Amino acid sequence: MTLSTPLLAAAPLLAGLIGPALLGAAPDRQQADPPDHRAMRHEIVEHVAARTTAEQRHVLDYWTPERMAGALPIDLLDSVKGGAGLLSGLTGRTGVRAAPDVSSRRLTPPDDGVTTGVSGGGLATWLWGRTPRHQAAAARQDRESAPKRPETNTVGSRWITGGAVARTTGRVFLTVRGADFVCSASTVRSANRDVVVTAGHCVKDGAGGWAANWTFVPGYGMGGAQRFGLYAARRMFVAGPWSRSGDDNYDVGMVALATSGGRHVADVVGTQEIAFNPARGGQVFGFGYPADPPYDGHHLVYCAGRLKADPYGQSRDQGLGCEMTAGSSGGPWMTTFDLATGKGTITSVSSFKYSDDQRTMYGPYFGDAAKALFDTAEHA
Incomplete structure (x- = not known):
């Protein structure tokens, strides 16, 4: 591959x-x-x-x-x-x-x-370089992608609710x-x-x-x-x-x-739980600090949705609809996530994207290793 x-x-x-x-x-x-x-x-x-x-x-x-x-x-x-x-x-x-x-x-x-x-x-x-157009795009993204309340389905929004996840x-x-x-x-x-x-x-x-x-x-x-x-x-x-x-x-x-x-x-700052060998699929919330436009690396961003298998069969990873960019690698993916408290259970992290599908982020399955x-x- x-x-x-x-x-x-x-x-x-x-x-x-x-x-x-x-x-x-x-x-x-x-x-x-x-x-x-x-x-x-x-x-x-x-x-x-x-x-x-x-x-x-x-x-x-x-x-x-x-x-x-x-x-x-x-x-x-x-x-x-x-x-x-x-x-x-x-x-x-x-x-x-x-x-x-x-x-x-x-x-x-x-x-x-x-x-x-x-x-x-x-x-x-x-x-x-970050041109004025990039800076304007970042500012526009900040305004447009920051909902008043957390969403359970988003490909990239500012997390403005606070809670434990904003510290951890x-x-x-x-x-x-x-x-x-x-x-x-x-x-x-x-x-x-x-x-x-x-x-x-x-x-x-x-x-x-x-x-x-x-x-x-x-x-x-x-x-x-x-x-x-x-x-x-x-x-x-x-x-x-x-x-x-x-x-x-x-x-x-x-x-x-x-x-x-x-x-x-x-x-x-407190901690999140972590779990291994979870059931595949299901709802997940992924967090990180993307730094490539339209993001600037200074704000916590999240994606939310249901997981799917790697359609190419090139890995055992699971995919999440997510437009976060460079800088988000390693950010936690959480199941059983509580929108009110910002606490959940980490079962993966952001890892890679396929070059012909930049709307899907993939994360490794947390197994015995x-x-x-x-x-x-x-x-x-």
């Missing part, structure tokens, strides 16, 4: 600005079951990120307001070039997946995009191969009160490297982007099939966070 890049968002590469090496990096440790085929799917690959207080402070200091504000969609990074040519594998191979009969490898950028060359450190990147969902800031990106994630109820769930490609570049400077900002935009603090990653976990080959059926990441101001993230990840992360 032909695949493309993740639904993340990236900041421009500036002259001489290459992200620091992974802090506190340690050799990946695989907790392997007996070598039968089923057990191989339940391998857990762990990465130690920022272990000490000094390392965690270094990560948080990296994210200046300017770096956070500069995030741009990652689906433009096939244009990043180096001395050896195209670095199309910069961010992993998941995200906008080409359908079996579609040759395009990515979403087409807006027709009115403005290309701007930025060079530095031997790299040149062509990024689509947050933006993730990370660095991969010197480029800065954004994703989405959610806190989950865990024994150590530190776990967030996101997409695997928001943690590790498939068979490539791990993300650096990984930071979670819960409740982003609620009375200030950092109202509830910033939380650096201390340990990261992905499934073996994702780490070995970027298998989209296992595009799930669990991250154990460091405390912020001495407090666990769960004690500050996802449960093994969670069980390990909550005791990390």
